Amino acid sequence: MKIKIIDLFSGAGGLTEGFRSSMFDIVCHVEKDLSACKTLQLRDAFYYLKSIGKLDLYIKFLSGKIDEEELFKYIPENILSKTINKEINNHTIDSIFKIIDNSLSKKDKILGVVGGPPCQAYSTIGRATNKKIKSSDIRIYLYRYYIDFLEKYSPDFFVFENVKGLLSFKDIDDDYLFTPELSNQVRKKLFAHS
Known part of the structure; x- marks a missing residue:
């Protein structure tokens, strides 16, 4: 039986590729950027066609002999609908x-x-650029939604990819996002079901 995983803040699927194997079943990708979602759907289409021995269709798409719309006619809806094109926020999470x-x-x-919530706000390189928008940058708190998914599904494991600057980043109130107290609270919530 395959290990079912969900992929959050998927981007174009770089982290996802590491989980594409016979061991894992990627239930869904959640990504707000439409172009990234198209890339995710094309990757899922590639792997589906490969699994049924029909990569010739994908090669036709790459060579321009058929377009994306024609290619997707050969892909079951349950494969294409794995990609959820929504921003994760208070209005969409449910x-x-x-x-x-x-x-x-x-x-x-x-x-x-x-998954890996956007890191531009935390990255030590991006901090100078983002300093002037710090008070309105919602990306700062997107990691909290990741925690919501962990609380809801109580998975056996998670991979949270982010930058080194996340631990040293201070929010608009000059408070660290990840304090020892917050880390302990999160740990208790996540492992309460173990």
């Missing part, structure tokens, strides 16, 4: 949970969560 839950059978369990 609908994203619902989409994920509806894609699972009653016996399925999410065993892993992978």
Whole structure:
């Protein structure tokens, strides 16, 4: 039985590629950028066609003999709909949970969560550039939604990819985002079900 995972803040799928194997079943990707979502769908299409021995269709697409619309006619809807093109925020999180839950059978369990919330606000290189928008930069707090997914699904593992600057970053109130107290609170919440 494959290990079911969800992929958050997917981007174009760089982290996802590390989990594409016979061991894992990527239940969904959640990404707000439409171009990145198209890339994710094309990667899923590639792997689907490879699994059924029809990579010739993908090669036709790459060589311009068929377009994306024609290619996607050969891909089952459940493969294409793995990509959820939504920003994760207070208004969308419940609908994203619902989409994920509806894609699972009653016996399925999410065993892993992978992803990396945007790092521009924390990166030591980006801090100088982002300093003037710090008070309105919602990316600073997107990691909290990642925690919401961990709390909801209580996975056996998670991979949270981010930059070194996350631990030393101070928010608009000049407070560290990850204090020892917050780390302990998060740890207690995440491992309460273990």
